[in-house]
Amino acid sequence: MQDSGHTFQSPLAVAAEAARRVGNHHALLLTDFDGTLADLAPTPDLAFVETGVQAVLEAVAAHPAITLGVVSGRRLEDVSARVSHVAEFVAGLHGLEIDGHGLTFHHGVLESVAPIIERVDREARRLLDWCPGCLIENKEFALTCHVRQAPPYLAQLALETFESLAEPYLETRKLRLLIGAQAMELLPSVDWDKGRAVEWIRTRVSATFGYTVPVIYLGDDRTDEDAFTDLGAGDFAVGVGHRPHTHMIDARLEGPAAVGEFLGEVTRIIGLQS
Numbered sequence: 001m002q003d004s005g006h007t008f009q010s011p012l013a014v015a016a017e018a019a020r021r022v023g024n025h026h027a028l029l030l031t032d033f034d035g036t037l038a039d040l041a042p043t044p045d046l047a048f049v050e051t052g053v054q055a056v057l058e059a060v061a062a063h064p065a066i067t068l069g070v071v072s073g074r075r076l077e078d079v080s081a082r083v084s085h086v087a088e089f090v091a092g093l094h095g096l097e098i099d100g101h102g103l104t105f106h107h108g109v110l111e112s113v114a115p116i117i118e119r120v121d122r123e124a125r126r127l128l129d130w131c132p133g134c135l136i137e138n139k140e141f142a143l144t145c146h147v148r149q150a151p152p153y154l155a156q157l158a159l160e161t162f163e164s165l166a167e168p169y170l171e172t173r174k175l176r177l178l179i180g181a182q183a184m185e186l187l188p189s190v191d192w193d194k195g196r197a198v199e200w201i202r203t204r205v206s207a208t209f210g211y212t213v214p215v216i217y218l219g220d221d222r223t224d225e226d227a228f229t230d231l232g233a234g235d236f237a238v239g240v241g242h243r244p245h246t247h248m249i250d251a252r253l254e255g256p257a258a259v260g261e262f263l264g265e266v267t268r269i270i271g272l273q274s
Ligand SMILES: [Mg+2]
Pocket: 032, 033, 034, 035, 036, 219, 220, 221
């Protein structure tokens, strides 16, 4: 399908195209959470999946021809609970922790980075307490500074403060900095991202079927681009919203409501094909 710039496509048309790509193979359907299944919320704890979308997720999860996984920057337990534990695979911290099919992946760097995160967390709370609406989120192995709720004239200064206190850890390559929409996140500096998580999950699911299963991946932000760039010709990449680069994706949907429609339709068609 030709991606037409930043115009959004009909969820039904995109579903037909994705299902055609999958053919009669088993499909691995992987999706981001925030901005993809749930609208972006003022603070992370307020994000939720609409009832209609949750019902569709349950139908996808129950479908014998599809394996459902969620790949998020949240902690694994957090994102799993937010989809009512329906996904067979869940990846948290951008893939640094993965659970599914009774298998667990926990990146070896995590334990060594926890004390650093704790130290930066303390410094960040002390140095940013002047900024109303600035939220420091400690994920144990990652630290996020959210400024969505801060007054715009303070938000930039808050992010600059956060970045400057991270500087020594960036220089020594203990941590890396991820710049998001009105947020910055410090993560362990390792060569592991959502793309690697997708391949980890695909390898396990493919082993069950005896062939490389095609992936349908949906995501809205910079970290999802790590997954998009690792997909192959038999896979299908769905960008959500304006952010994902056009050349990386097969189609673009407007937001979580359109994603819900897409998921319902792609499940229906794959069911007919399988
Ligand atoms: Mg997202």
